[in-house]
Amino acid sequence: MTDSNLTDRNAPWRVELRDAITAKERTAIPRVEMPMQEPGERVHNNREVNLGLTPLQAVTEATRCLDCPEPGCIQGCPVSINIPSFIKNIQRGDIAGAAHVLAMSSSLPAVCGRVCPQERQCESKCIYLKMRKPAVAIGYLERYAADTAREQKLLPAPVNMAQRGTKIAVAGSGPAGLSFAGEMARLGYDVTVFEALHEIGGVLKYGIPEFRLPNRVVDAELDRLREAGVKFEKGTVIGKTLAYDDLLNAGFRGVFVASGAGLPRFMGIPGENLNGVLSSNEYLTRVNLMGAGQPGSMTPVDRGSRVVVVGGGNTAMDSVRTARRMGAEEAIIVYRRGRDEMPARVEEIEHAEQEGVKLLTLHNPVEFIGDDSGHVCAVRLQRMELGEPDASGRRSPRPVEGDIVEMPVDEVIVSVGVSPNPLIPSAIDGLDVTNRGTISVDLGLRSSISTIYAGGDIVRGGATVILAMGDGKRAAASMHAALKEN
């Protein structure tokens, strides 16, 4: 099977699929619902919530896709996956073909099918929305194709193309670094990924919980990269263990810095350093990376019975849902704006609510109060109301003067964002950094040092897995072009 036959909209098989059923019949099919673990059951385990589509569900959902001549979904995808082509391959039952189409554009499809905010990307451009019907479930189908191909070993082992022999270093093994490494390996470079932590995967391992992205899914994607010739070295901090000059002396011709998010932001309010008040980074790292709370793990973690998570993003949802699974009787999101303004994916908010999480919107912490031992025991919350839209287009919250309530609490997780990781920007002389601490890059993601490129959160400050992957892909193309010239 040639690539072009898989992606040619005018291939006979595909024309046949389009002609087999009328548009009216197609659009009458209801959007698939993702099978999932029951809420009452899943708060007692860490297993994945979404169970994945059945083959029949997948083919039916794939049938909904109109196979538009000018598909908007592809424009909505940061890595430009040929979405109608992979979907139509699912519809005709060629899952290997579908997985092959995904692999042409993405090195982590099983990850993206789970954690991408499709409703704001590909699915937001789906023609169905113009017909006031729900978009084709592109994310579910992506996951289906990637999972089925992995489980049934439908894709041939990747070919190790490292014969070009030019050595390339990557700092950080999160989505940006992995995507870059996959692209460069495919182009024939000899790629080594250096990771500071003791596990490969970055935020996919330490941040996103098992119930949303199982480690085995990440590990399978890592194995494919290894088979493609990518080397991994953990416990190595670029700028510390190995200086930039060490990399040059070791023969590396290019470096991609994808060191990700760093220090957690706090609110700067009294009592924030009390025990029992911690960042979502710390909480999730203890539970996800270090296995705190699981048998055999030496790492401790607080298990509050009344836990407040401050923030409305995906990380806040991951934290609050983790707290439920760690045994919190009450797990409460405190967010200063309204529910509609929450940056978290709608699916995550809904899943959290199904699991008994309470949303306390239009409230903002102004002080944490501690007991005699220095442990948090209460939080004072300022009631808020929504005013005019701010620069982000969301209605900005403002305090309702004098309306402050106090709530007892025994654990607080602060999830109000992160700053870029400061290690590499401070360790490499001559590397230009913005006043926000991110690395300055040009459109090709090249930094002020011509051999160093950067992408992901170290450039964006805080974004999504797929945007980081898009950066990795773009930086690879740009570095490859520059290296070819020399």
Place this chain on the structure above:
Amino acid sequence: MFRIVEKSRFSEKVVRLVVEAPRVARSRRPGHFVIVRTGAGGERIPLTIADADTEIGTVTLVVQEVGASTRNICALEPGDCFDDLVGPLGRATDISLKGTVVCCGGGVGTAPLLPIIQAMKEAGNRVISVLAARTRELIILEDDVRRFSDEVIIMTDDGSYGTKGLVTQGLENVLLREHIDEVVAIGPAVMMKFVSLLTKKYDVPTICSLNTIMVDGTGMCGACRVTVDGRMRFVCVDGPEFDAHKVDFDEMIMRMKAYNNYGHD
């Protein structure tokens, strides 16, 4: 894997491990620390670097048993390996010619102090070292300290060795006696707090090295946050050394008790 090539015991709960880690040995500077992990499910534990041999590629770590994880580390024998040893982390000490420097080490704090004493001496400073501990057997690395110090003062709480008294008494005698340009203090948080109060009184610039709780140690989790000069700072990337006069030691001491119920000190 990071193989232990040598082990010795300073006291019942304090061991010295020489570990193969060539890259760390080469890149570490005084003031840096490492994070180690041992065994499946092992915790990430920050440890200070007492010494390094760049030729054979080893670092020397001094470990005090304070909980389950450090007990496991202290039980390692030559030939055993750390699963992970990452570093060097933190910012290196600002070493320059200051004049006369007093280096105060409390208990195992003498271990990270040793490379600073050596570097301060090599930078041309006159170095007075004050080593303090509860009792004689907890005074460690005395011979090494003597090699790089112009004067060594030993203080023990029980008077079993050196002069009976606290580190602050030994230090105050020096401050009364002569002009001191800088004090470096490393030891338990409460010791650094009282050294800081004393040197503030004498208006002598003082550096301390903080040993807070950490998870990743690479600027991600924020567990190590402390208040310095009214600002939130992170020991793993902004420290571990800070201007002692500006550190909120009481808050730090409170925060170090966060996981006391889990078998940690």
